[in-house]
Amino acid sequence: MSISSNDLIPTIYDVSRAIFRHLPIRSVDSCSLVCQSWTPIARLTKEHRHTIHTLSYPSDLSTSTSQNSYDLSDFDTYISSYISNNLWSLPSLALVVTTKSLDRKCFISLSSSSPTTKHSKRTRSQTTARQTKMLNISQALIRHLNRSCKILQTVSTGVVVTSDENQSYEIEIDNAMGILFLPRFPSNIFGIYPFEIKYNTKISDSMSRSDLHHLLGGVPDDIPIRCVIFFFTGRQSHSVDCIKKLLEFYSTDVAIIGGVVNKIRYDDRENQQKPLVYNTCGLVLTGDPKHLNIKQILLRSHINTREAVQEKLKQLKSIENNECLSFGIQVSCVARGEAVYNGEKNVECSEFRSLFPKIPLIGIFGNGEIGHDYLLNDTEASQKERASTKKIAINDVFHTYSTIFSLISLRM
Template identity: 55%
Template structure:
C-alpha cells in the first residue's frame, strides 16, 4: 500500500472540542497520535468509545488517502501454493487483511481475476444442521452455495465502495508488500482499493457501456461526460481506462469523441478481456448486457500527473523495457503517491521472454518499488506514448491507427502530489 497523510492534520485547531488545559490537550494529542497508527477497522471500533474519540476517528479517516493492493492467494506463483475455492478461506483472508492492514476506507475496488478462477468462483463449505437425538446422521442435509468473485468480496466492504471486476486469461497483481506477479495460468485475484480523494486532486468515475449504446456523431462534450460515469461538465477528463469484451462495440466510438474534445491532453489505456462486471451498489431491476466498462480519471494538472508508455513488439529485452519505463520517472516527486495500470498482450508472457516470469512487471518494480500495480493480459491493447512534457496531438482520424495495438504492453502511471 502507499500512504499519504495531509500536512494539515498537524495544524488543526482542537480548542473547540477539548478543554484548554495543557493536560487534556496533551491527552488529546497523544490519543490522536495513537489513532494515526491504527488500521481503519480499529479506528472505527475506537469511535464507539466516547464523543471525543468519535471526533478523532472522523478526523483521522478524513485525512487518510492510502492506496492498497493485495493478491489472493498471497504467493500465487509458488509451487507449493494451492488456491482454495472455499468461501471460508477467502473470507478469512479478506477479514484478516481488513482488520490488520486496511488503512483507508475504499470507494472503488478494481478486481482482476484469471478466467479459471472467475469461472469457478467460491463455494461455501458444506454444512449440516446441528445433530440431535432425534436426527440420524445419514439424513443430514448438506448445502453448498456458489458465490462469484464480486459476491464474495462485497460482503466485506463498506456500502459506499463500488466494484469493477475484470476476468482475463492472465493478470498482473501486487501484494500489500509491493511484490508484483504476472499470473498467466493459475487461479488468482488481484485487487486495487482506491480511497476517496479531494475532487481537485483525484476524481474517480467508474462507468459501464451497454451493448445497445449508440454513440452519436454529434454527441456533445456534456453528453459524453454523462455517458462516461457522469463526470461533471466543468471538469476535464485526464485519463480513461477501458475494458472491452467486444471488438465490434459501439463503445469504441467513445474513443473518437474523447479525442475530438481532448485531442492532446488525455491518456487512454485499455484492453480486450473476456468478462466484465460493475457493481455500483445500487438496485438494478433489469439485467443489461454490457460491451465495456472502465474508469475515468480527473484532477488538477498541478497536482495530478499522468504518464503512459507503450512497449511495442520490437521491445524484447530488460534494458529496452527499463529505458522506456524511465520516461515515467519524471512524474514522481517527494510527498507524492501513485498507482499504475499495466495492460499486456497475452503473447507477451513468459513465452515471450524465454520462459522467464515477471519480466515486465519486475522492471517496473525496480523503478517504482512502492507503487501499487495492477493489470491484465488481454487479447488486444489500447494505448500510446503520453508524457506530460511531450507535444503530441492525436486526431480523431488517427485514433484507430495510433491507439489499437497488438503484441504490446502499456503502462500508465498516475501520480498524486498532495
Template identity: 55%
Template sequence: MDEYATEENNKVESCTSILPHDIFTTIYDITRAIFRHLPIRSVDSCSLVCQSWTDISRLTKSHRHTIHTLTYPSNPLSTTTTCSNLLHDFDEFISLYINNHLWSLPTFALVVSTNILASKGFYSSGNSPPPIKHPRRVHSEAGSSKRITERFGISQALIRHLNKSCKVLMIAADGIIASTENNQSNEIESDDAIGILFLPHFPPDVLGVYPFEIPSTAQIASDMSRSELHRFLGSVPDDVQIRCVIFFFVQRQSYAVDCIKKLLEYYPSQIAIIGGFVDKINYDDRQIHTSRTSYDACGIVITGDKKRLHIGEVLLENHIRTREQIRDKLKELKYLETNPCLSFAIQISCIARGSNYYNDEQNVECSEFRKLFPSTPLIGVFGNGELGHDYLPKSNQTIAKQQTGKNLFRGYSSVFSLISLQL
C-alpha cells in the same frame, strides 16, 4: 509541516512509535497520536466509545489517503501455494487484511481475476462458518438441518467485507498482473489468482474516479456533445476535465469503441487512454438493479487538477523485448512520480508477451517496473489486444502527436500508465 504528512509516507511504521514532532499536552493529543497508528477498522471500532473518540476518528479518517493493493493467494507463483475456492478461506484472508493492514476507507475497488478463478468462484461448505452479514440458508431434512453449498462470484464474495459506499469493478482475463501489500508484483498467466486495487476518497481536485459501463445496445451519435459524453462515461460533471480513461472491452465490434473517437475529438492531445480486450466484466455500484443489461465495455474515468494529478503513459511495442529496452522505456515515466505512497500504475499486456515471449522467464516487465518504482502499486491484465499510446506531458521529450481512434489499438505490446497524486 502537516501533522499527517508523515503518516502518509510511513504508513507501515510500528504502532508503538512516536513521531519526532509529536507534542503531548492533553489526553486528547495522546489519543489522537494513538489513532494515527491504528488500521482503519480499529479506528472505526474506537469511534463507538464516546463522542470525543468519534470526533478524533472522523478527523483521522479524513486525513487518510492510502492506496492499497493485495493478491489472493498472497504468493500465487509459489509451487507450494494453492488457491482455495472455499469461501471461508477467502473470508479469512480478506478479513485479516482489512483488520490489520487497511489504512484508508476504500471507495472503489478494481479487481482483476484469472478466467479460471472467475469461472469457479468461491463455494461455501458445510464445515465453514456462515458468511459475514449474510446468514446461509438452511435446509431441513428428516428433522435435522444441514448447510447447502452455495457459489459466490468474486464480487459477491468481496463486497461482503467492504463498506456500502465502495464500488467494485471486476475484470477477468487469461492472465493478470497483481501486487501484494508489500508491493511485490507478479504476472500470473495460468494460476488461480485475484489482484485488488483499493482507492480511497480524495479531494475532487486531486483525484476523481468515475466508473462506467457501456451497454451493448448503446450508440454514440456523431453529434454527441461533450456534456453528453461526460454523462455517458460515469456522469462526469460538465465543468470537470477528463484526464485519463481506462477501457475494458469484451467485444471488438462494439459501439463502445466509438467513445474513443469522441474523446479524442474533445481532448485531442490532453488525455491518456489505456485499455484492453478481456473476457468478462462486472461492475457493482452497490445500487439495486431490477433488470439485467448486457454490457460490451466498462472502465474508469480519472479526473483531477493538472497541478495535483500527474498522468503519463508509455507503449512497449513489439520490437521492445529486452530488459534494457523495457527499462529505458519505463524510465520515461519517472519524472511523474511525486510521492510513491500516493501513486498507482496500470499495466495492460498482450497475452503473447508473457513468459513464452521472454524464454520462459517470469515477471520480466512488471519486475522492471518494480525496480524503477519500488513502492508504487501496480495492477493489470493480459488481454487479447491493447489500447494505448505514448503520453508524456511536460516532459523534456516531445509530446506525442495527436492520436486517432485507429492507431490507439495495438497488438503484441504492453502499455503502462502511471497516475501520481500530490496532496
C-alpha cells in the same frame, strides 16, 4: 515568565489524535463508537487519510497456485485479517482483476447440515445442494467492504497483481486475483468516475462534450477528463466510436489505457435493479494538473528484451514520482509474458518494480490492448508545448502483441 513549546502539556484530545494516527481504519471505526468525544476525532482521522492499497490472492504467488484451496472460509479469513490489520483508508473503489480459471472455480462454502432421518422427505441431492454454496469473486468480496465502496471486476486469461508486500507477479494461467483499493480524494486533486456502457448504445457524430461526460460516469461539464481506463468484452463499434468522440474533444490532453477482457462485473452497491447487458466498462480519472500527473508508455511488439523494456520504462521516471502517492496500470497482450522472454516469468512487471519499488501495480493480459505514449508533464507544460503535441488518432490507440504501462501520480 515565558513558556516554550516544550513546556506545554498535551490535552486528552491531542493524545487521542496521536493514538488514532497509528490505528488501521477498522479500529478507528470501532473507537468512534466508544464515546462522543472520540467520534469527531475518528471522523477527522478518516478524512485526512488517503492511502492506496493493493493485495493479491492467494497471498503467496511465488509458486503455482493451481493446488490451493479455494474454500470460502479461507478467503474470508484472509480478507478479513487484511482489512482489520492493514487497511488505513476507507476505500471508495475496489478494482479487481481475476484470472478466467479462478472465476470459473469460484469460492465454495461447505455448510454443516443435520443428517437426513428416515421420516425426512429431502432427497440426497437436495441435502447436498443445501450443504454446498458457491460465490463468485464479487459476491465473496462484497461482504467485507463498506457500503460506499464500488467494485469493478474484470476477468481475463491472465492478470498482473501486487501483494501487500509490494511484490508484483504476472499470472498467465494459474488461479489468482488482485485488488487495488482507492480511497476518496478531494475532487480537485483526484476524481474517480466508474462507468458502464450498454451493448446497444448509439454514439452519434453530433454527440456533445457534455453528453460524452454524462456517458462516461457523469463527469461534470466543467471538469476536464485526464485519463480513461477502458475494459471491453469485444471490439464493438460503439466502443470504438466512444474513443473517437473522446479524441475529438481531447485530441492531445487525455491518456487512454485498457484492453479486451473475457468478462466484466460492476457493482455500484446502490442500483438494486436487475442488471442490463454491458460490454464496455471502465474508470474516468480527473484532477488538477498541479496535483495529478499521468504518464504512459507503449511497448510495441519489437520491444522484447529486458534491456529494451527497462529503457522504455525509464520514460515514466520523473523527480516528483518519489514524492507522490502513485499507482500503476499494466495491460499486456496474452501473447506476451513468458512466450516472448524465452520462458522467463515476470519480466515486464519486475522491471517496473525495479524502477518504482513502492508503487502498487495491477493489470491484465487481454485479447487486444488500448493505449499510447503520453509523456506530457502537465505541471510544467506551457500552452505552446500543448499546441505542438501531436494529436492522437484512433489508429494510435488499438494494438496487438504490446504492453501499455500507465503511471498515475498524486501530489497531496
